[in-house]
Amino acid sequence: MSRIMAVAGRELKSLFYSPVAYIVLVLYLLFVGLLFSMLVFIPGELANPQPMFAWNHLILIFIVPFITMSLLAEEYRSGRIEVLRTSPLAEMEIILGKFLGAMGFYCVVIASSVVFVLTLMAFGRPDFHPIFTSYMGLLLMGSMMVAIGVFFSALSEHQILAAMSTCVTLVTLGILVGFVRQLVPTSWFAATQIRHVLGYMAIEPHMANFARGVVDTQNIVYFLTGTCLFLFLTYVVLESRRWR
Amino acid sequence: MAAAENKDDLPTAAPKKRGLDGQIDVSVSGRQRWLYGANTAILIIIVLAMVVCLDWLSVRFNYRKDLTTGGIYSLSPRTKKLLALVDHQKKRIYLVNLYPQGQPQGRSGITEFLQGRKVQQLIKEYSRNSSYVREFKTTHGRKALEEQIRSRFKGEFSPYKAAARQFTRLALQIKKFLAAEAAGWGRLAQQPGLTAQQQQVALSVQSVFNGSLPREIARTRRHAQKAMHSTLPDWPRVSKELSDTANMLASNLSALGKPDALEQSTNIQLGPAITAYLKGRTAAYHKEIALLRAYRQKITAIKPLRAGAILHELTPDSLLVMGPEKLKVLPGYSLFKPRSASLGQGPEYVFNGEQAVNSALLGMIQKHRTKVVFVSISPTNLISTGGPFSRIAAQLKRSNFKVFQWSPTPVNPQQGPAGPPPAMGKGVIWVVVELPPPGQESYLAGMINEQLESKVRQHLAQGGNALFLLGSMPEQLLMSFQGKLPFKGLLGGYGVRFRPTYSIVQRTQTSRHGYVAMPEVQVSTFPNTIIGRPLESLATLFAGQMMAPNQYLLAPTVVEPLAHLPKGTMAKVIVQTSAGVDTWGQPSGYTGPAVFQPGTDLPAPLPLAVMAQKGTTRVVAIGNVLFASNQILESGQPYVTGGQLGWVYNYPGNAELFVNAMYWLAHDSHLIAVSPRATVALRIARMGSSEETMVRLWSFIGPACLVIVAGFVVFLVRRRV
Known part of the structure; x- marks a missing residue:
């Protein structure tokens, strides 16, 4: 565990030493600030931050690839991956360390939105339970997104390629699947089932439940299995480099 | 796991081979690579299957907890009390979502689709909280539902069926009577001593008894029989036809039953032979007329079909509540209340489904309806159409109240x-x-x-x-x-x-x-x-x-x-x-x-x-x-x-x-307005426009500026170090 934490700490530190972290934070805060001032902060209306959390995935889809693009791709490019492999670290420890490092930074990003909750509290009294579940949802959603990012970072030596692939996958899961679902014609064989599957694959409805203050085991399982699946696939990719 | 076990077999630990140049060959052979690849592929398939299984199980047996303080996204405790009452009375109630379930058509179709999804979620919540409230599902669409409704009201159809059956019997009897009368009038026409005009009258009556009346009876009888053997007959139309035919026959016979009146109305001297014949047959005519009138009265007394009214109300954007004795259609406008919107904008709807369904459920389990009396110094119309409170009175009636004025x-x-x-x-x-x-x-x-x-x-x-x-x-x-x-x-x-x-x-x-x-x-x-x-x-x-x-x-x-x-x-x-x-x-x-x-x-x-x-x-x-x-x-x-x-x-x-x-x-x-429910969240305080702009501006750029400053400080510190 200590070895995992060491990798994670190193990763987190390196993220904060690079300008990427600040660019990501500024982008995130600008977007959430816009959501807050346009949809949440309306004097005379309910002090309800739900829209701010429900639409968070739209910016996270583009931010997470920035966080994860260099995790393994940079190691490949610089050749440090060989050093890591010859160290006493197991592949899984490397992956988990990198994953936790990125998650640490992701937590800092989403924690920065607390400033809007505090602003809301200064002028109203929001219900805290949905806020708590929203952060829980953001954490779970983020873990899946970061796992996807780690996976694509493990696939390529080029950071931009890794970021683009992550972005395309997240846009597909976050936005496109929802649209495609509506386009499935009723005349198709098992159209309802196809729609259900596509609806389940989309990120938005799972996050929307958390943002509303509803905790459903189905949503938790979706994010957790997604995270585990992509971490496992990363492990397979890393491990396969030995014999490929 | 398999991959982990094979870790020792990975290239670093693989048996060392000598190449042609005498060097140790650390590369993996094609066969080995194929084996590793297959091993990995199988592993991925197994893990994918496990993920799919887990997700399927989570959908199938999910546990949902609404953590909002007001419980906005679950049924209110009041509704749960009402459902407990339904369960206590052991009344099986079915909810049918009639909103379109398929692909939305156009922009308005999307609204309907989303509303339908909301209604579906509500039905799910009701069936989750009660053992007796269930969703009615049919794979055969609206026709199956109509049949279900008709089968629930089958008791209503029996008087119509009996009337149709009775008509077939009555028709035989009347036809026999008409045939006998046609023969009688035929004989009368051939009697000597009749003038040409009287002969013509007798032949005309014979042709009516022989032709048009039996034809009309046969046609109506055919329709009645068809309705009796049909699955979804239009009973109100059929019963009207039966009633009209009986009426037509009765008026024809009654005209002949009164020879004096006939003579006056046709302005024809019937003569002693025809008059004597008619007088001799009056009793027989009256008997048939009485039979036809009694039959007509019986048809008129049949209550209108409730099933018909229900089927008429079934629109594609409604929710049907089917209780053991009653059925209630909740139209879209009672499920979704529009909120104010400005010109050119589509309305925003507030979901009112829980209240509407509760009202329907209450009507099914509670026979008593509270009376409401609008009392005013003015005796003119307050609550009927055109009255100043007609709209609210209509809404009260829909909410299971009886409304009066005094x-x-x-x-x-x-x-x-x-x-x-x-x-x-x-x-x-x-x-x-x-x-x-x-x-x-x-x-x-x-x-x-x-x-x-x-x-x-x-x-x-x-x-x-x-x-x-x-x-x-x-x-x-x-x-x-x-x-x-x-x-x-x-x-x-x-x-x-x-x-x-x-x-x-x-x-x-x-x-x-x-x-x-x-x-x-x-x-x-x-x-x-x-x-x-x-x-x-x-x-x-x-x-x-x-x-x-x-x-x-x-x-x-x-x-x-x-x-x-x-x-x-x-x-x-x-x-x-x-x-x-x-x-x-x-x-x-x-x-x-x-x-x-x-x-x-x-x-x-x-x-x-x-x-x-x-x-x-x-x-x-x-x-x-x-x-x-x-x-x-x-x-x-x-x-x-x-x-x-x-x-x-x-x-x-x-x-x-x-x-x-x-x-x-x-x-x-x-x-009381269980949905939309109150949240404990208070409203954001009202403020002056300059203060509002300041807060918005701070929210938009304030935190981002702070991060930029923090980044700059880190940059300077690292540079100095």
């Missing part, structure tokens, strides 16, 4: 005094309209007579409940009371005080008259009470009638709990104005400039409605006569969406608050 003033004083109220006392709610509604001002001259007040007092003393619609009064009207305001003492007994000497106004800038004090107050703040709380997001208006700038009638007035409540009473404010400087209470009849006068005017917030209780008697007083009138309820504007013109109501909160108050008065608190 006035102590007779419609025509020459015909004596008005009759007694249709209902009063325990279990009855009176809606007391204190001042005559618009268009009925002539009754103002009669004043609020003491008879009305004494009747209301009597009603409350007998355990009845009442809702008062009160208003501010012009000075001359107040003077006529000589200091004895109507209902003042009565309401005071329940801890309620109203101040008709004050009108509540809101200052508005107009292009023609500059600042004008309008008797129109839109309310967005509802204190935390059982009646007002659920209205959190619905626009509600308290308004009077504007006559000219600063001149108005029936303006809203102050209604508040007494500072010292009488012993054993409870009184709470349910609606009050906001604390803005643009709203105040000014003396009625004031026509000066639209400015708050600190000495004489009442500052905001001003209470507009109060709920009170003394023992089991409940009273709600609303400081606006027009509060539930069509004038406010129908106020709305058109919008165009998806190429279709729609109408969105500006103040849906008025009707909701009124119905909620009625539920409270009826001691049916479990039905």
Whole structure:
């Protein structure tokens, strides 16, 4: 565990030493600030931050690839991956360390939105339970997104390629699947089932439940299995480099 | 796992081979690579299958917890109580979602699709919380549902079937009679001594008995038989045809049954032979006529089909509630209430499904319907079509109330005094309209007579409940009371005080008259009470009638709990104005400039409605006569969406608050606006526009700027290090 934490700490530190972290934070805060001032902060209306959390995935889809693009791709490019492999670290420890490092930074990003909750509290009294579940949802959603990012970072030596692939996958899961679902014609064989599957694959409805203050085991399982699946696939990719 | 076990076999640990050059070959052979690849592929497939299984299980057996403080996304405790009652009575109730489930068609189709999804979720919640409320699902669509409805009402069809069966028997008998008569008339035509005209008459009657009448009978009989063997017959149409045919036969026979009348109507001398024949057959004719008339009467007595009415109401955007004895269709407009929207914008809908379904369920498990009597000094129509309260009366009927009207003033004083109220006392709610509604001002001259007040007092003393619609009064009207305001003492007994000497106004800038004090107050703040709380997001208006700038009638007035409540009473404010400087209470009849006068005017917030209780008697007083009138309820504007013109109501909160108050008065608190439900979240405080802009600006760029500064500091520190 200590070895995992060491990798994670190193990763987190390196993220904060690079300008990427600040660019990501500024982008995130600008977007959430816009959501807050346009949809949440309306004097005379309910002090309800739900829209701010429900639409968070739209910016996270583009931010997470920035966080994860260099995790393994940079190691490949610089050749440090060989050093890591010859160290006493197991592949899984490397992956988990990198994953936790990125998650640490992701937590800092989403924690920065607390400033809007505090602003809301200064002028109203929001219900805290949905806020708590929203952060829980953001954490779970983020873990899946970061796992996807780690996976694509493990696939390529080029950071931009890794970021683009992550972005395309997240846009597909976050936005496109929802649209495609509506386009499935009723005349198709098992159209309802196809729609259900596509609806389940989309990120938005799972996050929307958390943002509303509803905790459903189905949503938790979706994010957790997604995270585990992509971490496992990363492990397979890393491990396969030995014999490929 | 397999991969982990194979770790030792990975290239670093693989058996070392010598190459052609004598060096150790550390590469992996093609075969080995293939084996590793296959191993990995199998592993990925297994893990994927596990993930799919886990996800499927999580969908199949999910556990859902609504953590919002008000439980907004789950059924309210009140609904759960109602469902417990359904379960206790063991009444199987089916809910059928008739909203389109497939791919949405166009923009309006998307709205319907989303609404349908909401209805589906609601049905799921109901069936999750009750063992007896279930979703009715059919794979054969609407036809199967129609058959299901018809099978539920099959008892209704049996009188129609019996009538059709009886007609086939009757038809045989009549046909036999007609054949015999045709032969008789044929013989008559051949008798010697008849004139050519009389012979012609006899032959004509013979042809009618032989041709047109039997043909008509055969046709109707064919239709009746077809209906009897059909799955979905149109019984009302068939029964009308049977009735018409019986009527036609009876009138034909009755014409011949009266020879004198026939002679007069045709202006033909029938002659002694025909007259003798007819007289001899009169008894036989009358027997057949009696049979046909009895049959017709039987058909007319059959009750209209309820199933037909239900099937007619089944629209593609509705929810059907099927109980063991009753069926109720909840149309889309009762499930989704529109919120105010500006011209050109589509409406926003507030989901009201829980309340609508609860109302239907209550109608199925509770046979008793609370009576509501609209009481006014004006005897003219209040609640029927065209009346000023017809819209709210219709909504009350939909909410399982029985609605009546009564006035102590007779419609025509020459015909004596008005009759007694249709209902009063325990279990009855009176809606007391204190001042005559618009268009009925002539009754103002009669004043609020003491008879009305004494009747209301009597009603409350007998355990009845009442809702008062009160208003501010012009000075001359107040003077006529000589200091004895109507209902003042009565309401005071329940801890309620109203101040008709004050009108509540809101200052508005107009292009023609500059600042004008309008008797129109839109309310967005509802204190935390059982009646007002659920209205959190619905626009509600308290308004009077504007006559000219600063001149108005029936303006809203102050209604508040007494500072010292009488012993054993409870009184709470349910609606009050906001604390803005643009709203105040000014003396009625004031026509000066639209400015708050600190000495004489009442500052905001001003209470507009109060709920009170003394023992089991409940009273709600609303400081606006027009509060539930069509004038406010129908106020709305058109919008165009998806190429279709729609109408969105500006103040849906008025009707909701009124119905909620009625539920409270009826001691049916479990039905009070359960959806949309209140959240504990308070509203964001109102503020000046500069302060608002500052907060927005800070929210947008403030935190981002702080991060930029932090980044710059880190950069400088690292550079120095």
